[in-house]
Amino acid sequence: MRSLRKKVVPRFLVTSLLLFVAGGIAVGSSIRVSGFGFFGNNELNNTLDIIKGSDKGEALLAEDVEDALWILDDEVKSRGYPNPSFNIKLRTLGGKTLRTQWRDEFKPPLQEGEKYCRANIQIKKGRLEYFNKICVLGLPQCFTKNVQGLFYKTNFFILTKTDRFYTEDRLKDGIERIRRELNDLGYQEPEITVQDISKNKKCGVDVTIEVCPGPRYYVCKVIKNDFDGNTTETVDFQGQVYTNHWLRLYTKEVRNDYLREGYPDVEIKTEVLNDDVDDPEEEAVTIEMEIDRGEYVTLNGVQFKNTRGTKKSVLRRKSPLKPGQPLNVLDAQKFRDRLTRLRAFKAVDLTYEEVDPGLRNAIYTFDHKKKIVVSGFGGIGSYDIVRGGIDIDFNNVMGYTHQANIKALQSVKTTHIKAQYLIPEIYTENLSAFAHAEALRREDVSFDRREFKSSAGFRYVIPKYRLSVGLQYNYDILDVRNQDFDPSVGRKKADASSIEYFIQKNMLDSSISPEDGYKLYGTAEVASRHLGGDVDYQRVELGAAYHKPLGRGLFFHGRVEHGALTTFGSVRNNIPINKRYFLGGPSTIRGYPKGEASPKDSRGKTFGSVSYVLGNVELEQRLSEQFGILAFVDALGYASEIENYPFNHGLFSVGPGIIWRTIVGPLTLSYGYNLHRRSGDPVGAFNFSLSYPF
Numbered sequence: 060m061r062s063l064r065k066k067v068v069p070r071f072l073v074t075s076l077l078l079f080v081a082g083g084i085a086v087g088s089s090i091r092v093s094g095f096g097f098f099g100n101n102e103l104n105n106t107l108d109i110i111k112g113s114d115k116g117e118a119l120l121a122e123d124v125e126d127a128l129w130i131l132d133d134e135v136k137s138r139g140y141p142n143p144s145f146n147i148k149l150r151t152l153g154g155k156t157l158r159t160q161w162r163d164e165f166k167p168p169l170q171e172g173e174k175y176c177r178a179n180i181q182i183k184k185g186r187l188e189y190f191n192k193i194c195v196l197g198l199p200q201c202f203t204k205n206v207q208g209l210f211y212k213t214n215f216f217i218l219t220k221t222d223r224f225y226t227e228d229r230l231k232d233g234i235e236r237i238r239r240e241l242n243d244l245g246y247q248e249p250e251i252t253v254q255d256i257s258k259n260k261k262c263g264v265d266v267t268i269e270v271c272p273g274p275r276y277y278v279c280k281v282i283k284n285d286f287d288g289n290t291t292e293t294v295d296f297q298g299q300v301y302t303n304h305w306l307r308l309y310t311k312e313v314r315n316d317y318l319r320e321g322y323p324d325v326e327i328k329t330e331v332l333n334d335d336v337d338d339p340e341e342e343a344v345t346i347e348m349e350i351d352r353g354e355y356v357t358l359n360g361v362q363f364k365n366t367r368g369t370k371k372s373v374l375r376r377k378s379p380l381k382p383g384q385p386l387n388v389l390d391a392q393k394f395r396d397r398l399t400r401l402r403a404f405k406a407v408d409l410t411y412e413e414v415d416p417g418l419r420n421a422i423y424t425f426d427h428k429k430k431i432v433v434s435g436f437g438g439i440g441s442y443d444i445v446r447g448g449i450d451i452d453f454n455n456v457m458g459y460t461h462q463a464n465i466k467a468l469q470s471v472k473t474t475h476i477k478a479q480y481l482i483p484e485i486y487t488e489n490l491s492a493f494a495h496a497e498a499l500r501r502e503d504v505s506f507d508r509r510e511f512k513s514s515a516g517f518r519y520v521i522p523k524y525r526l527s528v529g530l531q532y533n534y535d536i537l538d539v540r541n542q543d544f545d546p547s548v549g550r551k552k553a554d555a556s557s558i559e560y561f562i563q564k565n566m567l568d569s570s571i572s573p574e575d576g577y578k579l580y581g582t583a584e585v586a587s588r589h590l591g592g593d594v595d596y597q598r599v600e601l602g603a604a605y606h607k608p609l610g611r612g613l614f615f616h617g618r619v620e621h622g623a624l625t626t627f628g629s630v631r632n633n634i635p636i637n638k639r640y641f642l643g644g645p646s647t648i649r650g651y652p653k654g655e656a657s658p659k660d661s662r663g664k665t666f667g668s669v670s671y672v673l674g675n676v677e678l679e680q681r682l683s684e685q686f687g688i689l690a691f692v693d694a695l696g697y698a699s700e701i702e703n704y705p706f707n708h709g710l711f712s713v714g715p716g717i718i719w720r721t722i723v724g725p726l727t728l729s730y731g732y733n734l735h736r737r738s739g740d741p742v743g744a745f746n747f748s749l750s751y752p753f
Contacts, residue, residue, distance in 0.1 A: 089119050089175075090127050094182035095135070103134060118152060121169040124178050128161050135182060139224025142185040150177040189220040191263030195237065196254075197270040201244055209236040215612040216680045225264040230256075234268065241272055245300040247342075248273040274342040276301035279334050281309070286351040301344050306331075310348070317352055321385025323411070323419075324353030356386040359414045364424045368458045369403070377484060380421060386411075391421050401483055402462055403455035404428060428454045438749050442644055442653040446470035456480075472502040489520045493531075503641060504654040505664040506542035510535060510637060516559075526564045533557045533584070534591060537637040548666045548699075549634035556592030559584040571724045572751060573606045574614055594633045596626040604753045612681030618753040620673040625701045630669075639667025640697070645746035646753070647673060648693040649731030650712025652744050658699035658708070663739045668697035670704045675753060679718065689716045693731065711735050714743065724750050 092103045107127050128145055135143040147165075149157040152174050159165050195206045207213050210233035211223050234251055241249045255267040278296040285291050299305070310327055317325040327350050334343040360382045363374050377397070379390055388411075395409045408424040432454065437447040448468035456463050462481040468474070477497040485492050494515040501508045516531025539551040560583045567576040584598040602620035609615055622640055626633040644653035657665045677691040692713050696706030716729025732743040 090124070090178045090180065092131065092180050092182065094184065103131060106130060106134060118174040118176060119178060120174060121165075121171065124149070124169075124175070124180075125161075125165070127178070128180065131180065131182065135184060137226060137228070139187050139189060139221070139226060140184040141188060141226075144183040144185065146181040146183065148179040148181075149175045152176050186262045187220055188225040188258070188262045188264055190223045190225050190266065191259060192265040193233075193268070194266070195268045195270060197272065199241075199244070199246070199272050199275075202240065204240055206237070209233045209240070212684065213611070214608075214681065215683055217682055220263075222683070230266065237268075237270065241270070243302050243304060245275040245277065245302055246272040247276050247301070247303075274338075274340055276342045276344055278305075279343045279345050281346045281348060283313070283348045283350060286349065288349075291350070301331075306346065313348065313350070315389060317350070318389050319385075319387050321355050321357065321387065322352045323356055323386055323388045326351045326353065354417055356417055356419050358382050358384055358386045359418045359420050362412075362420055362422045364422060365427075366425055367427050369425065369427075369455060369460065370458045373459055374398070374423075377488075386419055386421070395423065397488060398423065398425075401460045402428075403460040430454055440470075440645070440748050443470035443472055446473070460484075474498075474500045485517070489522070491518050491520075492516070493518065504652065505666065506544075506636075507540040508637060509538035509540060512536075514559075524564065525566055526562070528562045529560070531559050531561075532590075533559055533586075535637075537635045539636045542664065544636060544664075544666055545660060546631045548660075549630055549636045549639065550594065550632065551636055553594045553635040553637075554592045555586045555594050555596075555635055555638070556588075556590035557584045557586035558590065567604075567606065572720055573604075573616075574608055575606055577606070578604045594626075594635060595628050596624060596633050596635075596638065598622075598624045598638060602753075612687070614679040614681070616675075616677040616679060616753070618673070618675045620671075621705065622671050623701070623704065624669045625704075630700075634669070636667060639669060640671050641665060641667045642671060642673065642695060642697070645727070645729070645748040646750075647675075648695045648710060648712050649691065649714060649729055649746050649752075650693065650733035650743050651710070651731070651741065655741075656695055656710055657697065659737065659739065666699070668699055669701050670698040670706060672696045672705050685720050687718045687720075689718055689727075689729070690714070691716065691729070691731075709735060710737075712743070716746075721749075727751075 090104075090107050092100050092107065094100070095103055107130065124147065128147075131145065132143060143162075145161045147159050147161060149159070149169075151157065157169070159167055159169065190207075190210060193207055193210060198206075205213060210229060211218075215222065230253070234253070238249055238251060250271040250273065252269050253266065254269050255265070257265045259265070278299040278301045280296060281294045282290055283292040283294070306329065310329060314325055314327055327348055330347045330349075332345045332347060334345055358380055361375070361378055361380050363369075363371050366374070377394075379394055380387075391409060395407050398404065398407045404425050405428050406426040408426070410422045410424070412420040412422055414420060430453065432452040434450050434452075435447065436450055437445070439445050446468055447470075448466060451465045453463035453465075455461070460483060462483070464479045464481075465477070467476045475497065477495065480494045482492040484490070492515075494513075496513045497511075499508065499510040499512070512533065512535045514531045514533045516529055518527055518529040520527045533556065535553075535555040535557075537553045537555060544551060561581065563578070563580040565578045567573040567578050579602070581601040582599070586592055586594055586596045586598075588595055600620070600622040602618065604618040605616075607615045624634065624638060624640070639657070641654040641657050642648060643651035643656035648656045650656075655665055657667050659665055672695070674694045675691065677689055679687050679689040681687040690713075693711070695710045697708055697710075698704055698706045699708075711734040712731035713734060714729055714731040716727055718728075719726045726749050727746070729746045730743055731746065733740060736742070
């Protein structure tokens, strides 16, 4: 088996890398751009896909090339280079090479009617104009925003001239942001003027802006009148700062009250009236609302159109709308959103049909997803090196809005197949049922792992608290091969049947690339022979992660995690080796390859711990919007026997790294240096991953 893999792995690696590289190359491009940096060139080349022949290999005319140049000219100028020029190298269909320059026109001019198979455009950017100083005078004390941050991004440790590029549009946008900030503070009539714009010899632009904020507006009261002009209610507000945003929110709140009562056509007109006050720095306003409720509407019925095999009985059971009750369009819209979240449909459209005056139907029309969606995926890592696979989604299974998924992954060291089945909204919107089955074969550091797992359970979500809890039954067939462990560390083969509880509270701003917030999580697994297996053990893991921006592009990331595995019987008869903790790698302690940060036997082979405490502290400094550097400290305490709980050995890694934030997650290269090394431990380890460790 291993000799076969030695032949297969290089082919798999080379093929994967070729596919990865090939995926980023445009085939048959007729116009290529250079001179604007690697990423800038790539972005501009993508922009030129709209030009005829740019991605189809079609012949180019002179006007096609000039169209491209006008687009490039506008793009380059919009990034702070007011006087760009372009050198163009053209190749005719006859194989002749022509050279020309362009700045609003070709010099020398191109021959009319000539066709070209390729155009190489080199950008001569010229001098960059950038914001050197921005001085804003007259802002009120309550204005706390960083003024420079309203004109360009300032959350980087190093701000280059390119980050601070100057254009007239960027200046206007910054002034408009100052105006909006003042409006949000209650200053509704600010006067903002540019007093001076000067440029130094290095093209740095100094801007002086003067602000006269005017009076600050406060709400005195809100008077609600019906359509006939009769006052129905007066609400006093004292000290409420008046802003357009506040008025929109309050008007929406009033409107929603009428919508809930069965008035779907309610219309509200507002008028802001100034009150007389003696303070020249303040202005009090009274808001008059004219409310036209419209007719009272009762729900006649709920209809579902274009269901295409979806069981209407399932949809009706989920509906909170009851015929004969007032038509609450807010509930109707929530139900539409709920149907969309089922993931069985691309979109759900909601309309209303009048049956009689004051009687309407709610009609839901469905745009369906494909029944089967097949996609590929790939990735890289320091342990698996390169991985790829196929992902198959089955939507709206049997018309019950159920979901199924099969995922197959192959890497240099792992074969993993997983099937899932999801039944959403059992009895209530937030309760779902699931079943999983998976097969895993992986080369760990000291042994080959074989696992066949199955599980079924329930998950309950509490959206208000961003909390999910669950309970599941597991049946696992576990096997360890190609290693002779001391029998005292546990069983090489076991059938584990268990009940598992899990909980998670996720308050992160992003699950892919978190910058702010925290996450709490935990699992508790209890295996017993009474549940159908042949081992008895208890396994617990608890953890917390925290992320916080510290300013100027500096971010703190931290995590604490603890796990424990124990049994009331003997270890050799009840603890499967597969269930022990094998830590190490980019997601735990980065100075050790995956699986090597665990206890070793007399031969230097790792056999996993039964308890551990893991701590990670990381500081990330953004150098630009995509790139950053980081420094980290990882600490691990572990115990090979539960009698030494929580740990009696410690490992520590420190090191630097670089990070590139992509749309699919952060790509990180780091090196962990081990401060406390055991016999046979590496000095450190490089880690390469496309995901955030915690």
